[in-house]
Amino acid sequence: MREPKFENVVGILGGGQLGLFLAQSLARLGAHTAVFDPDSQAPALRHTAKPFSAPFSDHKRLLEFAEQAQVITYEFEHLPVNYLAGLGEQVAKIRPSLRVLEVSQDRLIEKNFLKDTGFPVVPFLELKEGADLDKLLAFPLPILVKTVRGGYDGKGQTRLNTPEQLESFLPRLKEKLSAGEVLVAEQVVELHCELSCIVGRKANNCYLMPIFENVHKDSILDTTVFPAQISEALRSEVEELSRAIATALDVQGLLTVEYFVVKEASGLKVYVNELAPRPHNSGHLSMQAFNISQFDLLARLLLDLPVGKIEPLSNACFAMANILGDCYHDKQLHWQALAEAEGLVEILLYGKEEPRPARKMGHLVTTGATVEQALSRARALRLALSVH
Numbered sequence: 001m002r003e004p005k006f007e008n009v010v011g012i013l014g015g016g017q018l019g020l021f022l023a024q025s026l027a028r029l030g031a032h033t034a035v036f037d038p039d040s041q042a043p044a045l046r047h048t049a050k051p052f053s054a055p056f057s058d059h060k061r062l063l064e065f066a067e068q069a070q071v072i073t074y075e076f077e078h079l080p081v082n083y084l085a086g087l088g089e090q091v092a093k094i095r096p097s098l099r100v101l102e103v104s105q106d107r108l109i110e111k112n113f114l115k116d117t118g119f120p121v122v123p124f125l126e127l128k129e130g131a132d133l134d135k136l137l138a139f140p141l142p143i144l145v146k147t148v149r150g151g152y153d154g155k156g157q158t159r160l161n162t163p164e165q166l167e168s169f170l171p172r173l174k175e176k177l178s179a180g181e182v183l184v185a186e187q188v189v190e191l192h193c194e195l196s197c198i199v200g201r202k203a204n205n206c207y208l209m210p211i212f213e214n215v216h217k218d219s220i221l222d223t224t225v226f227p228a229q230i231s232e233a234l235r236s237e238v239e240e241l242s243r244a245i246a247t248a249l250d251v252q253g254l255l256t257v258e259y260f261v262v263k264e265a266s267g268l269k270v271y272v273n274e275l276a277p278r279p280h281n282s283g284h285l286s287m288q289a290f291n292i293s294q295f296d297l298l299a300r301l302l303l304d305l306p307v308g309k310i311e312p313l314s315n316a317c318f319a320m321a322n323i324l325g326d327c328y329h330d331k332q333l334h335w336q337a338l339a340e341a342e343g344l345v346e347i348l349l350y351g352k353e354e355p356r357p358a359r360k361m362g363h364l365v366t367t368g369a370t371v372e373q374a375l376s377r378a379r380a381l382r383l384a385l386s387v388h
Contacts, residue, residue: 011069015042017350018075025295066090095253096277127183142188195259196282197242256280285320319374323362325355327386337384343377
């Protein structure tokens with residue numbers, strides 16, 4: 001049987017839920033997708049006419065995938081750049097570029113880029129073999145010691161609150177550094193709030209999604225609300241920083257910038273936390289709240305279509321709550337909870353096979369007259385779905 005041949009194919013590296021939702025936005029615009037993921041059961045891979053399931057080290061399959069597409073993007077940043085760089089002329093199709101990927105997938109490179117380019121970051125310290133650990137001992141506590149690569153959703157992080165905890169951690173730290181591991185120590189700041197801003201960029205034009213306000217629990221995104229409860233001055237500052245960062249990196253595609261807002265003696269101070277050159281968990285409620293979702297935005301950019309004005313669909317307030325594997329009992333949610341749900345806009349499961357603890361299995365979105373009401377409804381429904 002001959003394999004169908006499609007025009008207007010967008011390649012997506014990674015087959016998770018972000019790739020799935022992007023593929024749906026692309027399909028609504030008449031485009032097709034090719035998806036590459038080592039996991040044959042990845043959600044997006046199971047819903048594309050052109051699935052490629054192979055290790056990223058399989059150059060032949062990776063090249064076949066790239067040759068199918070007119071443009072290529074990615075749905076997570078922890079990709080092996082060395083294998084992608086070996087794609088020759090196909091590399092030019094990747095949006096955002098490999099340089100953006102290299103900066104965003106390494107915490108130390110990312111922090112040094114932001115610092116050297118003049119963007120505000122919380123104090124940090126590079127830890128590698130031969131480093132002066134007296135500087136670490138003098139660093140203000142509490143601190144987070146993080147791996148520079150591969151860590152996300154709280155993975156690869158150690159929080160040290162007291163001098164005693166730091167002293168007891170030193171032998172393990174020295175062992176890691178002696179083995180060639182590179183880490184970064186970051187000062188823990190007292191948060192006023194956390195924000196995220198999603199920027200689309202094509203050529204020299206930036207397109208900003210409205211700002212989201214987030215709460216993390218155990219370093220995993222727990223809830224997101226819109227509109228963010230911030231002043232116009234703070235909103236403008238975050239928007240300008242986001243435009244400037246996307247421009248400094250020459251992003252072509254999507255960039256999510258996460259922020260810490262800290263209350264200091266002089267007032268509120270904004271720090272850049274992390275960069276993610278892709279759609280973001282905090283942007284999921286854009287699918288219900290806005291005329292153009294984060295996935296629609298990226299789809300239009302990849303297909304070189306006009307973006308238009310991005311705006312809320314109503315004056316309502318929205319809240320999103322992540323559904324983790326912890327919510328499941330015997331691989332099931334308590335679906336009867338839907339019968340009494342208030343303000344439910346959508347519940348969306350990602351089609352992942354195994355509901356492991358801390359694994360993002362889905363999310364729900366609620367609405368209300370106020371942010372507090374929408375958030376209370378989201379939390380109540382998630383709790384009810386978890387009760388058996």
